[in-house]
Every structure is written in C-alpha cells, then in structure tokens.
Amino acid sequence: MTDALATSQQNALDLLRRARVMPVLSLESAAQGVDCARALAAGGLTAIEVTLRTPAALDAIKAIRAADLGLKVGAGTILDVHQLAAAIAHGAEFIVTPGTPAALADAVLHAQVPVIPGAATASEIMALRARGFRVLKFFPAAPSGGIGALNALRGPFGDLNFCPTGGIGEDDAQAYLALPNVPCVGGSWMVRKEWLQAGDWDRVTASARRSLGA
Ligand code: 3PG
Numbered sequence: 001m002t003d004a005l006a007t008s009q010q011n012a013l014d015l016l017r018r019a020r021v022m023p024v025l026s027l028e029s030a031a032q033g034v035d036c037a038r039a040l041a042a043g044g045l046t047a048i049e050v051t052l053r054t055p056a057a058l059d060a061i062k063a064i065r066a067a068d069l070g071l072k073v074g075a076g077t078i079l080d081v082h083q084l085a086a087a088i089a090h091g092a093e094f095i096v097t098p099g100t101p102a103a104l105a106d107a108v109l110h111a112q113v114p115v116i117p118g119a120a121t122a123s124e125i126m127a128l129r130a131r132g133f134r135v136l137k138f139f140p141a142a143p144s145g146g147i148g149a150l151n152a153l154r155g156p157f158g159d160l161n162f163c164p165t166g167g168i169g170e171d172d173a174q175a176y177l178a179l180p181n182v183p184c185v186g187g188s189w190m191v192r193k194e195w196l197q198a199g200d201w202d203r204v205t206a207s208a209r210r211s212l213g214a
Contacts, residue, residue: 001132005109012114012135015072015094016163016184019047020177021211023190024076024165026053028197033060034067036191039201041069043208049076049096049186052083058090065091074116081107088113096163096186098139100124105131116163120144125157135161137186142167147175154181174213 016022023040025048027033033056037048048071050061057075064073074094075087084107087095093113097104100117108115109131118137119125128136138150141164145152150162164176165186176185190207194200
C-alpha cells in the first residue's frame with residue numbers, strides 16, 4: 001500500500017466514523033439536492049452520497065458543494081472511470097462504488113479524494129484488500145447476509161472496516177452500528193421518495209435525527 005492510499009483510506013474511515021449514517025440520494029434537480037442536503041445537515045448528518053443514477057446528479061453535487069452546508073458530499077454508483085472523473089470534476093469529496101471490478105479498482109486507487117469501494121463476497125474483498133483498500137462498502141448488505149455476514153467477515157478480515165448499504169432501515173441501523181467493523185451504515189431510508197417529491201424537509205430532518213439514535 002502506498003502512503004497516499006493509506007492516508008486516503010484513513011480519511012475515508014474518519015469521514016465514516018464521524019458520519020455514522022450515510023444517506024444514499026437519487027436527486028431530480030440541483031435545487032432539490034441543496035434543500036435535501038440542508039434538511040439532512042439540520043438532522044445532524046455530516047456526509048451524503050449522491051448517486052449518479054439521475055441526470056441531475058452531477059449538477060446537484062456541484063450545487064450542494066457551493067451551498068457550503070457543512071457536510072461532505074460524495075458521489076455514489078460510480079460504475080466506470082468516466083463517471084469517476086466527472087464526479088471529481090463536479091466537486092465530489094469522496095467516491096463510493098457499488099462493486100469494484102479490476103479496471104475500476106485500478107482507477108480509484110489513484111483518485112484525489114477518499115474512496116469507499118464496494119464488495120459483497122470474500123473474493124471481492126480480498127481483491128480490494130490486495131490493492132491496499134481497508135475501508136469498503138458492503139453491498140447489497142441485507143441480501144448478502146447482513147449482520148451475520150459482517151460478523152463472519154471479521155474473522156479473516158479483522159483489519160477492514162465496512163459501510164454496509166442496501167436493505168438497511170431505521171429499525172436495524174443501530175444494530176449494524178454496534179458491530180466493531182461498521183463505523184457507518186448507508187441507505188435511502190432517511191429520504192423517502194415521496195418526501196423528496198413533496199419537499200417535506202421536516203420529515204427528512206426528523207428521520208435523519210432518529211437514525212442517529214438521537
Ligand atoms: C445503495 O446504492 O447503496 C443502495 O441503493 C441503497 O440501498 P437502499 O435503498 O436499500 O437503502
């Protein structure tokens with residue numbers, strides 16, 4: 001592992017430890033993104049993942065950065081090197097991938113911002129570990145075994161930390177967070193689609209606050 005990657009992975013871990021809960025957002029416009037991010041920040045969240053699943057995602061990342069809301073804005077659902085470059089060019093402060101095939105792993109290795117690469121199996125985890133990654137997204141967490149799987153992964157991979165995402169909700173977020181290898185949990189439950197569409201920001205703020213166990 002290079003010193004640069006070690007530092008970058010430590011920064012990823014610090015970001016996740018501070019965040020505890022990471023909303024995974026699919027935004028319809030930049031303005032909606034700013035309002036939503038403000039509501040999440042009001043609920044105590046310190047990092048958000050804007051997925052590149054909508055046409056507005058890149059502009060939303062840029063607008064949320066410009067609004068200077070006191071939270072870190074990452075780009076998620078990064079599937080290839082082009083999306084990686086675009087996300088960083090639009091100001092993404094960290095990068096999340098759902099899975100990490102070799103070409104993408106090689107590209108994110110040299111990213112200028114912290115990266116949380118996704119993996120779901122022991123072999124995928126080992127491929128990332130061999131490249132020097134120590135902070136991974138475990139996706140899709142619940143269908144891949146959830147808390148039981150994360151506990152089992154501590155055996156061979158005691159030096160790794162995971163941000164489980166996929167199928168987690170308000171009811172079990174704290175149980176995941178009780179695991180020693182889970183500094184943060186991610187998911188979309190804090191921002192329901194109907195709240196987003198209705199601009200129901202009070203509900204978003206309340207949900208974020210509950211998710212932190214506050
Ligand atoms: C992700 O990309 O991390 C997931 O789509 C979030 O999963 P969830 O919608 O089940 O929380």
